Amino acid sequence: MEQIIIFLILLGVGYFLGNRREQKHYEDIKRREKSTLHVPLMSWGAKQELPYAHDAEMFVGSVVVANDYFKTVSASLRNLVGGRVTVYETLLDRGRREAMLRMKESAMEWGASQVINVRFETSNIGGQGQAAGAVEIMAYGTGIR
C-alpha cells in the first residue's frame, strides 16, 4: 500500500514541478534565441569558398537532460500502446535548442559572425537497467570571423 502512495506522490511531484521547470526553461531558451538571432547557423558550408573569413574554430555545445517521473511513466505506458511518444518531444526539443544556444553563445563570445557546418549527435546515457536515464545532445560547428 505504501508503495502505491509513494508512487502517486512521485507522480504528482514529477508532474507539477517538472512542468514548471520545463516552462521556465522554455522561456529562457526563447529569450536567448531572440537575442542571438543576428548570428546565423548553417548546416552547410563545408565546400564553399569563404573569402571573407580570417579565422575559423570548432565550437561544441552539449547538454544532458532527463525527464521527470510523470513523463517516464507515461512513456513506458506509451511503449505498450504504440504511437508518438509526445512526452519525449519536449525533452529533446529543449535539449537540442539548449545545445545549439550554448554552441552559438560560445562562438559569439569568441567573436564569430556565423557558425557553419553545424551537426548534431544524440545519445542515450543509460540509467540503471532498462529505465530511461538521460539523453545527451551535442551540437558542433565551425565559427567564422
Added chain:
Amino acid sequence: MTRSIARATSVTLTTLEGVPGKEIIEHYGLVQGSTIRAKHVGKDILAGFKNIVGGELKAYTELLQESRQEAVNRMVMQAEELGANAVINIRFATSSVAPGAAELFAYGTAVKVR
C-alpha cells in the same frame, strides 16, 4: 514502397550544398524537425520472435519510415514559416532515447533560391 520523401510541397529538399542550377539569394538559418515514436507491445513481441529466424524486422522498418516522413514534414513546416523555398544540406540522425522508442531527427539550412 519507394516514393519521394517530401510531401507535395513547393519546398525543394537537397543534401547538397546548394540547389543545382539555381542561385541562393537569401538564407534563414537552421531548421529542424524531429519525432519520437514507439511501436506497440504486440509488434515488439513479434519482433522478438524474428530474432530467432532473422531477416528484416518489417514492423520497425515501417515505424522508422513513418517517423522519418514526419520529421521531414516538420522541418519543412519550419522552413515555410521562414519564407524559404528550399532546404539544403539536410542530414538525419537516428537515436534511441528510451527502450522501445526511437527518435528521428532531420535538420538542414532554409534558403531562398532563384
Added chain:
Amino acid sequence: MKYTPREITSEVNITPVHPLVNFGYLVGTVMATGIAIYVGLGVAATQIALRMGPAMEAKVGDAVFNSLFAEANLLEQDRRLDYLRPLAESLRSDALLERPKLKLHILDETIPNAMVIPGGHIFVTTGLLEDLETENELAFILSHELGHYENRDALRGLGRSLVLLSLNGLLGLSGVQLPSVLTGSLSLADLRYSRDQERRADIYAIEITHQRYGHLGHALGFFERLSAEDLDLEALARIMEWQSTHPLTQSRIEDLEALAEERDWALEGKATPIPGGLGRP
C-alpha cells in the same frame, strides 16, 4: 547571399496535447486491454475444458502432475496397486473409453484422501487405505473420483491457467517446449470443486456402486465413521484436511440416502471384504 534573421515561433516539434490527457488515455487503453484479455481467457478456458481431446488432456495432465506431485512420495511398487488397478478399471464406464487411461498412484500420507487430476491420474493416500473396512467403501470413493473425471471437473477447475497449459501441450505435441514460468504454478487449491460438482460426482458414485454390488450397503461407511468420530484434536485436523478438498457433511450423506430411497435401492447388503488387508504395504 544575405542572411535574413527571422524567428520561428510555431513549435512544430511538439504535439499540442495536454500531458494529463495523454496519461489518462494511455492508462485507460492499457486497463481496457487488460480486462479484455482477462475475460477472453476465462471464456476460452471454459470452452477448452469442455472440448479437449485425449492427447491434449494427457499432456495437460502430465504438466499438472509434474507441478503438484513431482516431489511427493509416491509408492509406485506397492503390491496394493495390483488390487486397486483392476478395481478402478472395473468401475470405469464406457464413456471414459475416449479419455486418457486411468493411472493409479498411492501417496504416502497419513491423512486419508483421494483425488483425480486431468489425464486420468488417480491418487489415494496410505491413510485412506488403512482406514477402509470394506471394498464397498473403496468402490464408492473411487467412483466418486471417476465421476469428477468423467465430468471434466478438474479441467474446469484449472480456470485460466488451462489456456496456457493447453498452449504448452500443443507446442509439446509438436516438439517445442515453452518455459515453465509461463505455465504458472498450480496448487491443490485449484482442484476444489463446487457443491454442484460434488453432488453430481456423488450421484455418479452411488449409481456405479449399485451397479456393481446390487446394493448400497456399507458404501458410505467411511464417511459415516468420519462424521461420528470423537472430536479430539487429531481427528479434527483429519476432518478439516478432508473438508478442504472434499467438504463432506452429514447433509450430504442424508441426501444420498434420500436419493437411494427414491430409486428404491437397498441401503443394506452384504459387505464385500477387501482381500489381504489394505492396511499394510
